Amino acid sequence: MKKELLILGIETSCDETAVAIIKNGREMAANVVASQIESHKRFGGVVPEIASRHHVEQITIVIEEALQQANLTMAEIDAIAVTEGPGLVGALLIGVNAAKALAFAHNKPLVPVHHIAGHIYANRLITELKFPLLALVVSGGHTELVYMKEHGHFEVIGETRDDAAGEAYDKVARTLHMPYPGGPHIDRLAQEGNPTIPLPRAWLEEGSYDFSFSGLKSAVINAVHNAEQRGESIAPEDLAASFQASVIEVLVKKTEKAVAAYGVEQILIAGGVAANKGLRQALEHAFSKNPGIELVIPPLSLCTDNAAMIAAAGSVMFEKGIRAGLDLNAIPGLDIELYNG
């Protein structure tokens, strides 16, 4: 009998070339991330063609580093898990084709993974998942509430109708003339200011778990312009604090409502915006009143894009028997519920 399951994960959906190896679904044997952020900074955001070019430059280097870090050879790996989508198509294609070549060269099973399933499963590298659970996914491209009744089963109960929370952060940061990526700058600035500027909260219709941040983003831009026209200036730290307060209030309240309605055991936070201090504090505060429910927030390095999360989700998918053929394609708008089977 084989004693352990070794899954090699590959993630290239945006601007990180990442490869990781996970043992038995939960132990990190290797986790390598080559970030392109310095390259994209000069453009004020991720340029898809440049991201794709960097992935080709990095891919074999990162695979080699992961195997070295884990002190393993390809022969010892049980399966290759790869992000199939969503993401930038040209970027996804590099990971998908590298994964297919590896699977073919070494006759290994290929496991397709949804990027958001990966973000959720980053939490399993911290603690075992308890079902049913609710995951709040907040990143540059996503703002979603996902309900899971069991491993590998995803039900999206709420999602953004326009901008993702992370996108709103980047746009507001640009309005305040801050460098890309703006999220961490706003978060830091918000800690120094007070939420004195009235900004809207988009609750949408009664009972909806959906989000909308475009109105808030416009309100911030208008507040800056109106002040400029009056010859006044708004303290950027107060604007950052007010913006952040609005985003966090909506995220936390909607999560609280969903937790109550669905009666979950665990709340998982996932995605790059989960690194936000203000959000972490507000969630910890909100759920500390509720000791029956466990709140899990992964460390910063597992919140941003990485392949450990893809290998962790891939381990579960592998055991569920999910496989892809060598005709696997990259799907930029992949639906997470397709995996439910």
Add this chain to the structure above:
Amino acid sequence: MTILAIDTSNHPLGVALLDDNQVLGEFMTNLKKNHSVRIMPAIQTLMKDCERLPADLTKIVVAKGPGSYTGVRIGVTIAKTLAWSLNIPLVGISSLEVLAAGIGRYFDGYVAPLVDARRGQIYTALYQGENGKLTAVVEDQLVMVDEWALRIAAMGKPILFVGNDVPIHRAILEKTLGTQATFASITEYNPRPAELALLGKEKMGEDIHSFVPNYIRLAEAEAKWLEAKGKILNG
């Protein structure tokens, strides 16, 4: 020795297996279909038919561009990953050279492989066949077709045009070059994957990690950024 050749740099998709002295098998289509979906199954089927396992491969040869950015990247990514993980040499060959190779070896004059690059531009080069070998006379480049026609007309030698995009530019080439221009038949328009394998056969392996496509062009955003930076520095 078993060489696997991969070409997804333009619409034609090609795979070939070359043994010591013979072409074991070749697969080629000229379709506007998704290379990412079709290339690995094509490699798998050809290798199975030829009764070769990945571990039997001794070299990977890939068409490294110029061509479609995404297409070239698919082939190069697969080639790099296969070569690295099987621990065998990787050789990159110009996509234009592959196009010129088959017919060009035996043409008395220059061969101009051509791929359309939109807005009156083409990816092209000049190759010369001599004693069954091919040498580059003018290296791969991106150029306006009318400019190119004038330039090669001045060279005074017969020129053979090859490539699926030749019909798009034929009129202008004929107008400038007259009888100096010869046009290959459509059966020569596709780059032959076996030619790709053969072109890579004698070449030394390259550094796999740093191997990248030959895009010829910078990414648009980067070109603009450099231009803006130049203006600041010079202004």
